[in-house]
Amino acid sequence: QVQLEESGGALVQDGGSLRLSCVVSGRAFSWYRMGWFRQAPGKEREFVASISWSGGNAMYADFVKDRFTISRDNAKNTLYLQMNSLKPEDTAVYYCASGGSGARKSRSDYNSWGQGTQVTVSS
Numbered sequence: 001q002v003q004l005e006e007s008g009g010a011l012v013q014d015g016g017s018l019r020l021s022c023v024v025s026g027r028a029f030s031w032y033r034m035g036w037f038r039q040a041p042g043k044e045r046e047f048v049a050s051i052s053w054s055g056g057n058a059m060y061a062d063f064v065k066d067r068f069t070i071s072r073d074n075a076k077n078t079l080y081l082q083m084n085s086l087k088p089e090d091t092a093v094y095y096c097a098s099g100g101s102g103a104r105k106s107r108s109d110y111n112s113w114g115q116g117t118q119v120t121v122s123s
Helices: none
Strands: 003-007 011-012 018-025 031-039 047-052 058-059 068-073 078-081 090-098 108-115 115-123
Touching: 003 090, 003 108, 018 031, 018 090, 018 115, 031 068, 031 078, 047 068, 047 078, 058 068, 078 090
Parallel strands: 011 115
Antiparallel strands: 003 018, 018 078, 031 047, 031 090, 047 058, 068 078, 090 108, 090 115
16 A cells, blocks of 8 residues: 655745655555646646656646656655746645556546645735
């Protein structure tokens, strides 16, 4: 069983930056493709970014390209999401998730989830 715990969410001003972290425990972190999703109030949970086990293949939602960067440190069992140029529409609860090597952008590709961390961007 894999456990995931996010941190780093905060209140930040429009144009600010945050770095989210997700610590994974329970099984070998390096086996999994990892992803970040977010869910705003009243909206469906949506894909933000994902990264392969080696870190060499990353995918992003169009709305975060060139602003967010996903990375991982397998030695620390930690996944990161660096978020720059934040906008009020980025306000959401951000979740990390683990999936198999074939996981891509669909929620159903991922089988373990963290509890989420709140990001609020004020205008």
